[in-house]
Amino acid sequence: MARQLAIALAVPTKAAWQTELNSQLYRESEIVSLLLRATSWAPDPELLFQLPAWEAAWLPRPADGVADRAQAFIIDMAALGHALHAVIRPAALLPESAISLDPFALALRKIEFESSRLMQAQIMFLKSPELLPFRSAVSTAVEGRHAQVRKLWEDMLSSIGVESRKDR
Secondary structure, eight states: OHHHHHHHHHSOOOOTTHHHHHHHHHHHHHHHHHHHHHOOOOOOTTHHHHHHHHHHHTSOOOOTTOSOHHHHHHHHHHHHHHHHHHHOOGGGGSOTTOOTTOHHHHHHHHHHHHHHHHHHHHHHHHTSGGGGGGHHHHHHHHHHHHHHHHHHHHHHHHHTTOOOGGGO
């Protein structure tokens, strides 16, 4: 998401949401920084099989029915961001026995907190009066991105042996 926001900010636009995009870029960067500092990574060749699907998720899908291409892409980006922060809840994966002051556990809980703040901003934009004429296109974009991210997240969890709610 940080990569998408960085690209969007480089494109000149008159959108009033430009300031919020900047703020979200720095929050997303903070999330990446938290994970990098609180974890150690080991190569996992099996993840290469999931790479194409995850990378395809980042491809822009401009909202249908919106003539202004820049606005259509920003709607899609907000919908994708909302889906990512609503569906992917990493702190829920922590075992009950996790030490509360463990750096990794703290990072995941901080990500959950930041996710809720980011979702509020995305909802404010997606429900803004500026987008009222495109309400149907916005709803379709949000629903599509939620379904896409939910499937990717459930597939990833399944690959590491975590059963989804629908499997219970």
